[in-house]
Amino acid sequence: MEQIRYSSRRLAEVLGLSVRELAEAEERGAIQSTVPSDGPTQKMSYSMQDLSSARAALNRMPPRRPLRRQLFLNFKGGTGKTSVSSSYAFRLAEMGHRVLVIDLDSQGHASKCLGVCGEEAERTLFDAIIKKSPLETVILKTGMPGLDVVPSNLTMSTIDLSLMPLAAREFRLRNVLKEVEGTYDYAVLDAPPSFGLLNLNALMAAHDLFVPVLPDFLSFHGLKLLFETVQGLEEDLQHVLDHIFIVINAYNATYKIAKEAKEALEKHYPDFLLKQVIRQCTKFAQASSEGIPIFAYDSESKGAQDIQAVLDEVQARIGAPVRLKAVESA
Ligand SMILES: Nc1ncnc2c1ncn2[C@@H]1O[C@H](COP(=O)(O)OP(=O)(O)OP(=O)(O)O)[C@@H](O)[C@H]1O
Numbered sequence: 006m007e008q009i010r011y012s013s014r015r016l017a018e019v020l021g022l023s024v025r026e027l028a029e030a031e032e033r034g035a036i037q038s039t040v041p042s043d044g045p046t047q048k049m050s051y052s053m054q055d056l057s058s059a060r061a062a063l064n065r066m067p068p069r070r071p072l073r074r075q076l077f078l079n080f081k082g083g084t085g086k087t088s089v090s091s092s093y094a095f096r097l098a099e100m101g102h103r104v105l106v107i108d109l110d111s112q113g114h115a116s117k118c119l120g121v122c123g124e125e126a127e128r129t130l131f132d133a134i135i136k137k138s139p140l141e142t143v144i145l146k147t148g149m150p151g152l153d154v155v156p157s158n159l160t161m162s163t164i165d166l167s168l169m170p171l172a173a174r175e176f177r178l179r180n181v182l183k184e185v186e187g188t189y190d191y192a193v194l195d196a197p198p199s200f201g202l203l204n205l206n207a208l209m210a211a212h213d214l215f216v217p218v219l220p221d222f223l224s225f226h227g228l229k230l231l232f233e234t235v236q237g238l239e240e241d242l243q244h245v246l247d248h249i250f251i252v253i254n255a256y257n258a259t260y261k262i263a264k265e266a267k268e269a270l271e272k273h274y275p276d277f278l279l280k281q282v283i284r285q286c287t288k289f290a291q292a293s294s295e296g297i298p299i300f301a302y303d304s305e306s307k308g309a310q311d312i313q314a315v316l317d318e319v320q321a322r323i324g325a326p327v328r329l330k331a332v333e334s335a
């Protein structure tokens with residue numbers, strides 16, 4: 006992702022400044038571009054590191070928070086878990102939060118969406134959970150300061166079998182995440198579409214469960230199973246999730262079936278359904294094929310706008326600051 010560049014206008018937006026305030030900060034030396042210019046006609050652009058340095062120099066860091074573990078899971082495949090979770094995590098980091106993405110899927114798609122090649126990774130969560138390697142030896146940098154990844158590849162595909170004979174096998178991931186309690190504000194977990202011990206571990210580790218659903222009626226069956234599983238965790242393992250957020254993904258209001266499915270979700274899951282939907286947006290596929298998140302690919306796309314709105318709605322619900330505020334100096 007190193008190639009991601011911010012225009013002056015976008016940098017100002019991300020930092021919550023007007024273009025004039027940005028120019029003033031630049032004059033004071035609080036903001037600097039380290040991107041080499043291609044010539045006098047070339048417009049100024051900034052790297053992700055420049056964004057991070059500017060945020061620190063301007064003291065526009067969001068308050069630190071205890072690690073919030075957020076899981077994206079649906080037993081049904083292809084509902085947007087990876088597209089939404091990786092974009093959501095990138096945006097949190099862009100806003101100045103410290104974020105660890107945990108790729109639980111042996112396909113390694115979340116790693117790929119953040120420009121990390123899981124296939125080349127020497128270690129995965131398997132090493133941390135099964136072999137008890139320290140988690141910090143598994144974590145990789147993404148190029149965006151504050152955004153790191155626990156990568157995944159095919160070695161993860163046998164993890165359910167390896168977990169089976171272990172003691173406290175449902176709690177392994179939760180315990181591993183204790184190692185990074187003070188290091189990150191958010192852990193964003195991208196789950197595979199399966200029903201097994203790894204996903205059970207992920208549920209046991211999570212504060213918040215995000216369930217991306219497609220606006221069709223096949224999604225209902227999967228949701229019912231998921232809610233039954235969550236209820237089972239409450240009863241048998243005494244784990245109560247703080248929040249469940251059902252988020253409708255790839256919504257197209259011109260399809261009658263999509264509207265009907267949305268109405269049915271509003272009726273059956275009123276306490277869990279987010280008001281904000283994520284509209285259908287072809288930019289998701291293009292962005293992930295290039296290994297960059299949608300905010301960097303096209304920050305004005307419907308997908309980026311809708312994920313920002315989802316993030317705002319969720320932060321208001323979990324009690325975090327909705328927008329960045331400059332930290333009061335002590
Ligand atoms: N809002 C959207 N609009 C259009 N296409 C989308 C949207 N969200 C996701 N997609 C596309 O849908 C496909 C599946 O998305 P994604 O891989 O994120 O789903 P998933 O739930 O992680 O899948 P899996 O269950 O295999 O892990 C991808 O091709 C992705 O680009």
Ligand SMILES: [Mg+2]
Binds near residue numbers: 086110
């Ligand atoms: Mg996925």
